[in-house]
Amino acid sequence: MVLHRFLRALEACYGGQEYHNAVHAADVALGVHYFIVNFGLTARLTKLELLAALVGAFVHDFNHPGTNNNHEVRAGTERALTHTDAILERHHLHSTFTLLATPAFDLFGAMPADDRELCRKLIVDMVLATDLKRHVDIISTLRTLAAQHGHAAAVSAEWTSPFQAQALVGVPLLLAVALKFADLGHSFKPFHLHKQWAERITDEFWALGDRERQLGIALSPLCDRHTDCDVPESQACYGGQEYHNAVHAADVALGVHYFIVNFGLTARLTKLELLAALVGAFVHDFNHPGTNNRHEAQALVGVPLLLPVALKFADLGHSFKPFHLHKQWAERITDEFWALGDRERQL
Ligand SMILES: [Zn+2]
Known part of the structure; x- marks a missing residue:
């Protein structure tokens, strides 16, 4: 069967990197499936789009050389000559479509030409969206969505999300976010x-x-x-700010957990809402630039109003910690404020 042959070939040629390997690909495909099913998005997608979503997840790091795009340029690799931007992402796609060009592995071979073309386009868009250069744009799109629709989702009695409305989130953006969620999401695993x-x-x-x-x-x-x-700081790719760093994110997630459990609110929330609460806490300052005026991302976690309150409690709650811990966080935020002041003076 072609699907079986394609997956076996993909696994065999994925590359033996410590992280970017076939297990990561399978893990990300499961993550994309989880995102689509658990956030109630299955009905938004056709069978063809679902197929593209899973294949896109499987191939998104195919034939990974264990480098990054800037390295490719600095080292003057063959790949950097072939692809002038999004070098690795285009390399994964090139490797994928080279494999698919062999009829024995052509998963889409029996499909009508229009369907093949659509699958190809969705997969290309998905994989290109994993280029970290696009990260800030995608996050700012999500922030705009949260600012415009987060409040309605927060006060609604039922789970709602702008992702459920075609008019607000088109299929390419939905698939890009599902892939990014799965690709960067191992921080939220056990x-x-x-x-x-x-x-x-x-x-x-x-x-x-x-x-x-x-x-x-x-x-x-x-x-x-x-x-x-x-390791905790570097692998999470948090900005190296004094205060808004990976330790702060973990601290806030623990605080949200404390707030929900100790105020007897666990039974108020479904598993999905608990997940959203903790994920929201972890990402609430993700990639913080050390400047101010950016707390609108909190709206992303909003299911009931409870969750924003839990997040604010944990985010601002270090004054209620034992004094030696509070003192550390207070010193860190002061240092970060002063560093921002220094940068502003230079500007
Ligand atoms: Zn990946």
Whole structure:
């Protein structure tokens, strides 16, 4: 059967990187499935779009060389000559469509031409959206959606999401966000699983740093095994701000958990809402630039009004911690404020 042959070939040729390997691909495909099913989006997609979503997830890191786009340029690789932007993403697509060009592996071979074309376009859009250069744009699109529709979702008695409305979120954006959720989402897995993935990406980064040292080129960010050894901070890609960092995110998630459990509110929330609450806490300051005026992302977690309140409690609640902990957080936010002031003076 063609599907079976295609998946076996994909697995065999995925590349043996510590993190970007066939298990990551399977994990991300499961994550995309989880996102679509659990957020009630199945009815939004045709069978063809669902197929494209899962195949896009499977192939999104196919034939990964364990590098990043800036490295490809600095090292002057063959791939950087072939593709001038989104080098790795285009490389994964090129490798995928090369495999599909062999009839024995052509998953879409028996489909009408229009369907093939649509699948190809959806997969290309999905994989290109994983380019980190596009990350800020996608997040700002989500923030706009949250600002415009988050409140309605928060006060609604039922689970609602702008993702359920075709007029608000088209299929390409829906698939891009599903893939990003699954691709970056191992921080929200049970800790023993998250720890394994974090160790794997760290090993892959350090191996790249070693190769770059041998090549005599600048080391990629987070890739120096001698200096980039703060795994919780580096693997999560949080901005290295004094206060708004990965430790703050974990702290706020614990605070949200404390608020919900200790105020006897667990029974008020479904599993899905609990997940949304914790995910919302973790991401509420994701990639924080150390500047101000950006708390609208909180609306993304809003199911009942309870969740924004829980998040605010945890986010601002360090004054209620034992004094030695409160003092640390207070010193950190002061340092971050002063650093922002210094930058503003320079500007
Ligand atoms: Zn990936």
